[in-house]
Amino acid sequence: MRRNLALTTGKVLGAWLVLAAALCPATVAAEGHGPIFGLATPTLGKGQWSSDTAVMSMANADERANMFREILGYGLTPDLQLSVSFPLGTADGLASPPNTRGGAMMAGFGEWEASMLWRFQRHAPAVGKRRESTLIASVLAPGANDRRGGVKVTPGLHLGGVTGYASRTLYWWLGAGAQFRQDDGGEQLGDLYYLTAVLGWRPPVFRGDYPKPDWRFFIEAVAEQSERDRMNGAVMQDSGGQRVLAGPSMLGLFGAWGIEGGVLFPLHESLNGSQPAEDYRAKLVLTYWF
Amino acid sequence: MISLMTMLPVAAAADGLAQAKQTIFGMDCAPCAYGIEKGLGALAGVESVTVSLNDGYAEVLFNSDAKTTVEEIREVIRNNGFSPRETSVRVSGRLVVASGGDAELQSGGFRYRLRTGDVRLEKALKSRGGTEVELTGNVPADSSEELVVTAIGN
Numbered sequence: 001m002r003r004n005l006a007l008t009t010g011k012v013l014g015a016w017l018v019l020a021a022a023l024c025p026a027t028v029a030a031e032g033h034g035p036i037f038g039l040a041t042p043t044l045g046k047g048q049w050s051s052d053t054a055v056m057s058m059a060n061a062d063e064r065a066n067m068f069r070e071i072l073g074y075g076l077t078p079d080l081q082l083s084v085s086f087p088l089g090t091a092d093g094l095a096s097p098p099n100t101r102g103g104a105m106m107a108g109f110g111e112w113e114a115s116m117l118w119r120f121q122r123h124a125p126a127v128g129k130r131r132e133s134t135l136i137a138s139v140l141a142p143g144a145n146d147r148r149g150g151v152k153v154t155p156g157l158h159l160g161g162v163t164g165y166a167s168r169t170l171y172w173w174l175g176a177g178a179q180f181r182q183d184d185g186g187e188q189l190g191d192l193y194y195l196t197a198v199l200g201w202r203p204p205v206f207r208g209d210y211p212k213p214d215w216r217f218f219i220e221a222v223a224e225q226s227e228r229d230r231m232n233g234a235v236m237q238d239s240g241g242q243r244v245l246a247g248p249s250m251l252g253l254f255g256a257w258g259i260e261g262g263v264l265f266p267l268h269e270s271l272n273g274s275q276p277a278e279d280y281r282a283k284l285v286l287t288y289w290f
Numbered sequence: 291m292i293s294l295m296t297m298l299p300v301a302a303a304a305d306g307l308a309q310a311k312q313t314i315f316g317m318d319c320a321p322c323a324y325g326i327e328k329g330l331g332a333l334a335g336v337e338s339v340t341v342s343l344n345d346g347y348a349e350v351l352f353n354s355d356a357k358t359t360v361e362e363i364r365e366v367i368r369n370n371g372f373s374p375r376e377t378s379v380r381v382s383g384r385l386v387v388a389s390g391g392d393a394e395l396q397s398g399g400f401r402y403r404l405r406t407g408d409v410r411l412e413k414a415l416k417s418r419g420g421t422e423v424e425l426t427g428n429v430p431a432d433s434s435e436e437l438v439v440t441a442i443g444n
Contacts, residue, residue, distance in 0.1 A: 045325045045370035078371040124316025124373040127346030161341035166318045168344065210327075210343045214320035289321050 006198030023176045036249045036262040036283050037103055037197035038220045039175030040164035041134040043119045044075030049290035056102050056283045058094060060276040066092045067102065067109045081120040086112045087143050089155055096149045096275050099190050099226040099240065101158070101179065103283070110145035111153065113138050123165075133163040136177070149239065151229045152187040162196070168207060171200030171216070186233030188239045214253040221246040222264060228272055245281065258287035305383055306335070306356045306398030308424070311349045312363050313375040313431075318343070322370065329366035333358045361434035370410040377429040379437070387419030395425060397436060402429075402437040414442055 044050055050073040057066045068088035075081050087110050097109065107113035115138035122132040138158035146153050175189025179192040185262030199219045206215040221244070228240040249262020263282040271277070313359075317323065323341040326348050329338045335356025340349045348367070352358060364374035383397025392403040393415050404425070406412045424443035430436055 043371065045329070047369070048325055078369055119371070122316075122371070127313070127315060128318050128343065130316035130318060130372075166316075168318055207344065209345075210320055210323035210341050214343075255320060257323050258321065289324060 032202075033037055034251075035173065035198040035200065035218045035220050036251070036285060037245075037247075037264055037281070038173060038198040038218075039134075039136065039160055039177065040105050040173045040198065041119060041132045041162055042166070043079055043081040043117050043134065044073050044289075046075050046076040046078050049073065050287060051096070051290070052285050052287045053088070054102070054283060054285040056281065058097065058281050059279040059281065060094065062276060063094050065097065065109065069102065079118075079122065081117040083115045083117070085115070088143035094149075096238070098224075098243065098275075098278055099148075099192050099229070100224055100243075100281075101177075101192070101194070102174070105137070107140045107156075107158070108148065108153070110143040110148075112141040112143055113158070113168075115158075118145050128168040130166045131164075132166075133161070136160040136162070140179075142237045148189065149229065151189055151231055151239075152184055152235070154182040154184045154188060156182060156189075162197070169202055171198070171202075171218070173198040183230070186230060190229045190232045192227070195223045197221045213253055216251050218251070218262070219246065220249055220262060220264065221267075236273075238275050241269065241271030243278065244268040244272075245278075247280075249283075256289045257283075258289075260285045260287070301328070306354070307350075307352050307358055307360070307379060307381050308354075308356075309351055310360060310363055311347055311378040312360075312367060313377070314346050314348060314367055315373040315375055317341075317346060317370075317372045323370065323443040325370045326372070327369060328405050329370060330363065333362055333366065354377065355407065357400075359398070359400045359434065360429045364434060375431040377434075378427075379429055380424065380426050380443075381437070382424045385415065385418050385421055385423045385425075391416065393419070395423070401435070403435055404437050404439055406439045411439060411442070418442065 011140045034042055035036060052071040054069045055066060069085055070088050071083055071085040073083045101107060115136055117134055117136050119132055119134045124130045141158040142153040156179055158173060160177040162175030163172050164173030173194040177194050181189045200216050202216040223241050227237040228235040244267045245264035246267050247264040251260040261284045263280055265280050266278050269277055295352045298435045323343050326338050329340050330348055330350050335352045335358055337353050360377050367374040381397050384429055385395055387393045395402045425439050426441040427437045428440040
């Protein structure tokens, strides 16, 4: 039996109002200096701005879609970050795209997203080492492409949490999240639940001191459980399912600049219907810290 | 004692922090160092900033008129999300020794309570009361107003 977790219009509007109030002075944050697909804990410094320009590509056996996005970030305090992510354009598109997210602060193709990150726990036991945990709350709004796989894209809410460790040598993060959509006249994209795991390593050759270039490598994994979409009040058989993806990514940092790229490949897919299997997800992000 | 110290004039020359090496816990990446470099560089009287990720510190050199305090340096570190620990400093100012023997340095409009772990150094401090001095020492992580003196300059 499918548990109905649909958000009411009131709940979504309420979340919008809360975040809109918080975003009044300025808006917000970035993929930044963490992994590219998985959740991570770092937040911007107080008063710091960042800009992430991203291109994400998804493909199945027959089609490929590219999404261009911008994420602006602002550090309200050392542990509270605001961010807004919006599409710069979409080239092509998948007839039956997976119900997924583009990243920690990146909604699906063509959508707007405003996020708040709260690093509620932080402990630095030594030079170059940090153990911390962060909560993420986002609201989503449809952009120009208001249909995905034939289903109307409605406002939504995304919640996530992540804990992890950062050092000059090793990194790890474990995260979990969920995304819910508003029901609009019987149309609703399925709820999405996901887990992320990231393991990072900075090779000795890249442990040179600042301002030398700072490179690190990650293995990222994402596990997703998507509920079925609904149209005209009825569930769509060819929607939803489970996916586990994993792959490498790398991050290069040069003073105020960062460049990051990675790819995920499906390790396991158990889809509810006859949707096409996914081939890969790739992403490239260029970051600047103001 | 405090009122007696307050009555003493604070010197106008060779006054303030000359150098501060701030130990930082939790800083792991280039953007972290960039943010700290930028933040410290914006403080009053800063001539140069050097940040080391591997050794976990930021070293700041000041001009002779700098009025920046150790607490202001630590606030920059905290604002960037990291933990400031001990600060090694070279600081100039007027040495004031109260009748009870307590010593403080009046520097850049700020006062550091002085202590030493060395009897000879303590005697040397007391003998220099009322003069302009340059002190080298460490400001503990849990107090920005205390200076553990390790050397006395001119």
